[in-house]
Amino acid sequence: MRVAIVxxxxxxxxxxxxxxxxxxxxxxxxxxxxxxxIDGKKIQSLYIGNMSAGRFIGQExxxxxxxxxxxxxxxxxxRCESACASGALAFRKAYLSILSxxxxxxxxxxxxxxxDIKGSxxxxxxxxxxxxxxxxxxxxxxxxxxxxxAKAYMEKYKLTRKELSLVPVKNHKHGLNNPYAQFNYExxxxxxxxxxxxxxxxxxxxxxxxxxxxxxxxxxxxxxxKKFKNPIWILGSGQASDTLALHNxxxxxxxPATKIAARKAYEQAKVKPKDIDIAEVHDCFSIAEILAYxxxxxxxxxxxxxLLLKKDAMIGGRIPVNTDGGLKMGHPVGATGIKQIVEVVxxxxxxxxxxxxxxxxxxxxxxxxSGASCLVHILGRE
Amino acid sequence: MRVAIVxxxxxxxxxxxxxxxxxxxxxxxxxxxxxxxIDGKKIQSLYIGNMSAGRFIGQExxxxxxxxxxxxxxxxxxRCESACASGALAFRKAYLSILSxxxxxxxxxxxxxxxDIKGSxxxxxxxxxxxxxxxxxxxxxxxxxxxxxAKAYMEKYKLTRKELSLVPVKNHKHGLNNPYAQFNYExxxxxxxxxxxxxxxxxxxxxxxxxxxxxxxxxxxxxxxKKFKNPIWILGSGQASDTLALHNxxxxxxxPATKIAARKAYEQAKVKPKDIDIAEVHDCFSIAEILAYxxxxxxxxxxxxxLLLKKDAMIGGRIPVNTDGGLKMGHPVGATGIKQIVEVVxxxxxxxxxxxxxxxxxxxxxxxxSGASCLVHILGRE
Numbered sequence: 153m154r155v156a157i158v159x160x161x162x163x164x165x166x167x168x169x170x171x172x173x174x175x176x177x178x179x180x181x182x183x184x185x186x187x188x189x190i191d192g193k194k195i196q197s198l199y200i201g202n203m204s205a206g207r208f209i210g211q212e213x214x215x216x217x218x219x220x221x222x223x224x225x226x227x228x229x230x231r232c233e234s235a236c237a238s239g240a241l242a243f244r245k246a247y248l249s250i251l252s253x254x255x256x257x258x259x260x261x262x263x264x265x266x267x268d269i270k271g272s273x274x275x276x277x278x279x280x281x282x283x284x285x286x287x288x289x290x291x292x293x294x295x296x297x298x299x300x301x302a303k304a305y306m307e308k309y310k311l312t313r314k315e316l317s318l319v320p321v322k323n324h325k326h327g328l329n330n331p332y333a334q335f336n337y338e339x340x341x342x343x344x345x346x347x348x349x350x351x352x353x354x355x356x357x358x359x360x361x362x363x364x365x366x367x368x369x370x371x372x373x374x375x376x377x378k379k380f381k382n383p384i385w386i387l388g389s390g391q392a393s394d395t396l397a398l399h400n401x402x403x404x405x406x407x408p409a410t411k412i413a414a415r416k417a418y419e420q421a422k423v424k425p426k427d428i429d430i431a432e433v434h435d436c437f438s439i440a441e442i443l444a445y446x447x448x449x450x451x452x453x454x455x456x457x458x459l460l461l462k463k464d465a466m467i468g469g470r471i472p473v474n475t476d477g478g479l480k481m482g483h484p485v486g487a488t489g490i491k492q493i494v495e496v497v498x499x500x501x502x503x504x505x506x507x508x509x510x511x512x513x514x515x516x517x518x519x520x521x522s523g524a525s526c527l528v529h530i531l532g533r534e
Numbered sequence: 535m536r537v538a539i540v541x542x543x544x545x546x547x548x549x550x551x552x553x554x555x556x557x558x559x560x561x562x563x564x565x566x567x568x569x570x571x572i573d574g575k576k577i578q579s580l581y582i583g584n585m586s587a588g589r590f591i592g593q594e595x596x597x598x599x600x601x602x603x604x605x606x607x608x609x610x611x612x613r614c615e616s617a618c619a620s621g622a623l624a625f626r627k628a629y630l631s632i633l634s635x636x637x638x639x640x641x642x643x644x645x646x647x648x649x650d651i652k653g654s655x656x657x658x659x660x661x662x663x664x665x666x667x668x669x670x671x672x673x674x675x676x677x678x679x680x681x682x683x684a685k686a687y688m689e690k691y692k693l694t695r696k697e698l699s700l701v702p703v704k705n706h707k708h709g710l711n712n713p714y715a716q717f718n719y720e721x722x723x724x725x726x727x728x729x730x731x732x733x734x735x736x737x738x739x740x741x742x743x744x745x746x747x748x749x750x751x752x753x754x755x756x757x758x759x760k761k762f763k764n765p766i767w768i769l770g771s772g773q774a775s776d777t778l779a780l781h782n783x784x785x786x787x788x789x790p791a792t793k794i795a796a797r798k799a800y801e802q803a804k805v806k807p808k809d810i811d812i813a814e815v816h817d818c819f820s821i822a823e824i825l826a827y828x829x830x831x832x833x834x835x836x837x838x839x840x841l842l843l844k845k846d847a848m849i850g851g852r853i854p855v856n857t858d859g860g861l862k863m864g865h866p867v868g869a870t871g872i873k874q875i876v877e878v879v880x881x882x883x884x885x886x887x888x889x890x891x892x893x894x895x896x897x898x899x900x901x902x903x904s905g906a907s908c909l910v911h912i913l914g915r916e
Contacts, residue, residue, distance in 0.1 A: 172667060205662075206588045210670060212662035213617040216906035219775045220782075226794045228773035229907065230623060233613040235595040241612060245627060252633035280587075280594035285554060288592060391610035393601045400602075412608045524598035525611065 155250045156383035157531065159188025159370035160494040165482025166334045167267045168364040173202075173209055174221040177263040180366035180487075181222050184259065188370040188380065192222055195370070196255040198229045199246040201238035201262035202486035207277040208269050218261065235281030236436065237520035238262060239367070239489025240527035244389050246371050256376045261368035262487035274362050278485070281521035283397035295359055295437060297398050297522040299351035302439035304404035306353065309454035311442070313353060317344035318460035319438040320357050320480050326467065327477025329505040332491075334361055334482035358438040365484035367491040384497045387423070387513070388530035390416030398522045407523035410447035414517070414528045418449075421513075421530040425449030428471060428530070429511040430499050432492035434519040435478040444517055445473070448528070467506050475499060475506045489518035489527065500533040537632045538765035539913070541570025541752035542876040547864025548716045549649045550746040555584075555591055556603040559645040562748035562869075563604050566641065570752040570762065574604055577752070578637040580611045581628040583620035583644035584868035589659040590651050600643065617663030618818065619902035620644060621749070621871025622909035626771050628753050638758045643750035644869035656744050660867070663903040665779035677741055677819060679780050679904040681733035684821035686786035688735065691836035693824070695735060699726035700842035701820040702739050702862055708849065709859025711887040714873075716743055716864035740820040747866035749873040766879045769805070769895070770912035772798030780904045791908035792829035792899065799897070800831075803912040807831030810853060810912070811893040812881050814874035816901040817860040826899055827855070830910070849888050857881060857888045871900035871909065882915040 161183020163176050171179070177200065185192050198219050206212045215229025232242040239262030246260035266274055279288040282297060305311055321341055327333040339357055347356035377383040392412035395401055401408070418424060425448060433448065435441035445456035450471050464470040474480075476495040479488060496514035498504040513532045520526065543565020545558050553561070559582065567574050580601050588594045597611030614624040621644030628642035648656055661670040664679060687693055703723055709715040721739055729738035759765040772795035777783055783790070800806060807830060815830065817823035827838035832853050846852040856862075858877040861870060878896035880886040895914045902908065 174667070204588045204594050206586045206659070209666060210658070210662055211666035212586050212615060213664075213778060213903050213906060215616055216775050216778050216902060217665075220778045220906065225776050226774040226791060229616070229775045230627065231615040233594060233615060234597055234611070245612065248634040248636055249627075249630050251635060252630040254630055254633065276592070277588070280592055282595075283599075284591060284593035285556070392608040393598050393611045394607050396595060396598050396602045409608060520598060521595050524595060524602065 153251060154374040155247050155386045156372055156377040157369050157497050158372050158377065158380035158383050159184040160497040161187050162332050162367040162491050162494045163365050165332050165363050165365040165484060173205060173211065173263055173265040174217055176265065176364060176366040177218045177261060178221045180261055180263065180368040181259060184368035184370050192224055194257050195224055195227060195259045197227055197249060197258045198224065199242040199258065199260045200231050201242035201489060202231055202264060203233060203235055203238045204277050204280055207280065209265050234525040235520035236485045237489055237518045237525045237527050238486040240516065240518035240529065243490060243493055243529065244391055244527055247386055247389055250371055250373050256373045258371045259368055260371060260490060261366060262490035263366035264484035264486040265364050266362045266484060267364050286397045293351065295351040295354055298437040298439055299354045300398065301404050302353050305439060308405055311457055313345065314341050315457045316438050317341040319435060319441045320344055322460060322466055323435060323474050323477045323480040326475055326506055327481035330476045330481055331505060333477050334363055354437055360436045360479040360483035363482040363484040365482055365487050367487045367494050369490060369493055382501050384500050385532050386529065387532045388417035388421030390414060390528045392526055394524050396521065396524045407443055407447050407526065409523050409526035410444065410517065413526040414448050417528040417530045423513060423530060427513055428515045429513050430475055430496065430508050431471065431473050431515040431517065432478065432495050433473055433517040435474060435480055436483060448517060467508060472508050475504060475508060492516040492518060493529065496531050500531060535633060536756040537629050537768045538754055538759040539751050539879050540754050540759065540762035540765050541566040542879040543569050544714050544749040544873050544876045545747050547714050547745050547747040547866060555587060555593065555645055555647040556599055558647065558746060558748040559600045559643060560603045562643055562645065562750040563641060566750035566752050574606055576639050577606055577609060577641045579609055579631060579640045580606065581624040581640065581642045582613050583624035583871060584613055584646060585615060585617055585620045586659050586662055591647050616907040617902035618867045619871055619900045619907045619909050620868040622898065622900035622911065625872060625875055625911065626773055626909055629768055629771055632753055632755050638755045640753045641750055642753060642872060643748060644872035645748035646866035646868040647746050648744045648866060649746050668779045675733065677733040677736055680819040680821055681736045682780065683786050684735050687821060690787055693839055695727065696723050697839045698820050699723035701817060701823045702726055704842060704848055705817060705856050705859045705862040708857055708888055709863035712858045712863055713887060715859050716745055736819055742818045742861040742865035745864040745866040747864055747869050749869045749876050751872060751875055764883050766882050767914050768911065769914045770799035770803030772796060772910045774908055776906050778903065778906045789825055789829050789905035789908065791905050792826060795908045795910040796830050799910040799912045805895055805912060809895055810897045811895050812857055812878065812890050813853065813855050813897040813899065814860065814877050815855055815899040817856060817862055818865060830899060849890060854890050857886060857890060874898040874900060875911065878913050882913060
């Protein structure tokens with residue numbers, strides 16, 4: 153049996169001082185329902201990705217919160233968490249629940265309200281994605297973990313600081329047309345170099361922001377999909393885990409969970425990296441996008457920068473990556489994986505803000521922590 | 535296709551000052567594997583229920599933590615959360631993942647480390663299961679919510695304080711033989727009355743404790759189940775949601791999510807309440823067990839106390855409830871739903887510490903919050 157996406161919606165990403173998590177999740181759900189052209193009462197089960205509302209806003213029990221606020225009681229609701237990959241995890245679980253035969257119409261969403269926590273609370277909360285006993289407790293931050301990877305990669309593969317800056321420069325450019333983007337200005341490699349060091353070699357403009365936001369999609373079984381115009385099919389879904397702590401990995405210059413999740417998704421979809429027309433990858437920090445190029449097979453190991461130097465990863469290039477600007481344009485951690493799906497769905501339908509011509513197959517890549525979990529999905533139009 | 539449970543294990547429940555969440559979850563997993571007689575490398579996917587490790591110990595990303603510590607990388611790992619029903623939620627998602635055809639052997643576990651948080655932190659953290667905007671923010675605690683239900687019920691159905699005390703008296707008695715129990719002493723109704731008021735009318739001995747602990751089970755597809763001795767089958771699984779806030783419910787003296795989840799589970803299992811030989815129900819506070827009797831159909835509305843007065847809910851009675859002492863003997867919130875499954879599996883195999891003679895069909899009932907989510911499972915032996 154196949155499963156299709158028939159509705160997709162995303163809130164504006166940014167600092168939503170006047171909206172709570174329940175407001176944002178309901179807004180995203182309503183957008184997805186409207187897009188699908190169905191009433192909420194048709195939804196049989198709901199999956200929500202959220203990383204850390206317990207710490208951000210003192211609220212757990214997010215499945216119940218989401219269905220309650222949306223007036224969808226008493227349908228079953230499930231909160232899924234895998235740090236910053238919570239969104240894609242909720243998507244995959246919704247997909248499996250349809251394959252199980254239990255449901256025909258399921259909503260998968262993601263939401264995070266990150267700006268309500270005070271002071272450095274967000275930084276400490278985000279380290280919940282790392283290893284509390286072995287990383288957080290000694291003072292490591294998430295940008296610190298990716299800085300370690302960046303240092304190792306730059307040394308091993310002779311990546312210059314200026315070349316690394318091409319990632320956020322591209323993504324700010326892509327984000328210009330994105331109506332959901334948290335930022336709407338271009339930057340130059342000089343701007344990146346002039347921005348404050350956060351964890352050497354990573355600077356402020358290498359970092360995805362603290363973001364409030366939510367996104368949702370409607371999934372349906374093949375039997376139901378015929379009733380909808382323009383269904384987008386889930387061709388492949390892969391998920392993998394790795395050591396929670398970065399220091400336990402054999403290499404600092406690749407993320408094995410990405411490679412394993414991608415291999416499964418490619419095998420299931422019966423496609424190869426060269427068949428991918430567009431991709432949304434997890435650029436939480438600049439170096440992460442270059443690692444993704446290589447781990448996903450878009451580039452040979454150590455040569456990821458060539459996709460930037462040759463503009464292959466730009467709109468109009470061989471494999472446009474992060475056509476909406478990626479995580480750099482907003483990273484509401486638990487929602488990000490769904491936001492990526494929303495962008496790829498729009499691209500495959502021909503409705504994206506930075507439309508890639510004749511995109512037929514798209515990929516999403518969502519990472520938890522420093523790579524302890526990864527989900528890759530491949531979507532395609534008829 | 536049918537799904538069976540072929541291994542089950544539970545750690546000692548209590549205050550584990552020398553063990554961390556990763557220690558406890560791994561211990562439970564190892565017990566379940568040993569019980570199943572299989573190597574961990576056979577597990578294809580892992581689901582873990584956890585309510586609030588982000589706040590209790592500063593750790594999210596619990597799926598990755600569990601598979602990492604168990605040496606099971608790179609298998610997919612999923613953390614499920616639905617407050618105190620997180621364990622049963624993880625169980626149900628593991629069950630659906632096998633029905634989906636994706637996996638044949640899956641582990642479902644639950645773990646919570648509640649004693650590491652300082653001062654009144656546990657009380658505040660547990661209110662993450664309630665409504666942060668409308669309940670926590672005005673100072674309600676969880677025992678306060680159940681006290682409201684107890685007051686309303688006692689008034690409406692003329693339940694006396696002494697009759698309410700029969701719930702913990704029974705459960706302490708049942709817990710005496712339970713090797714995992716946090717407590718191992720009997721209490722009297724006078725002891726309950728003499729214990730401090732926590733939220734009138736509920737007293738200290740009406741409350742389940744703050745507990746560290748973990749539990750795990752191994753689920754397999756029907757195809758694989760033949761290889762194991764004594765598989766216990768999942769006959770029915772129901773899940774339902776309700777309003778997050780108690781004040782939005784139409785009644786304070788019943789929990790609709792239990793009724794809906796139970797109806798689905800009974801229908802799927804093709805059994806009626808009278809066919810249930812044993813049950814593990816969610817007695818987070820004394821009143822909750824009496825509500826469960828009625829919502830699950832073991833008793834008419836308003837007459838739940840008769841199961842206690844007539845000793846029907848005791849070992850040797852018509853429908854022994856909480857044969858291991860229930861949540862009163864330990865409530866590691868995210869693990870509780872799995873711990874209940876473990877007890878029912880042991881009963882159906884004839885291996886329980888308070889064995890009920892010839893138990894063939896058992897039920898588990900796991901609630902999130904004040905009833906905003908509920909999962910009911912019905913298990914049976916061949």
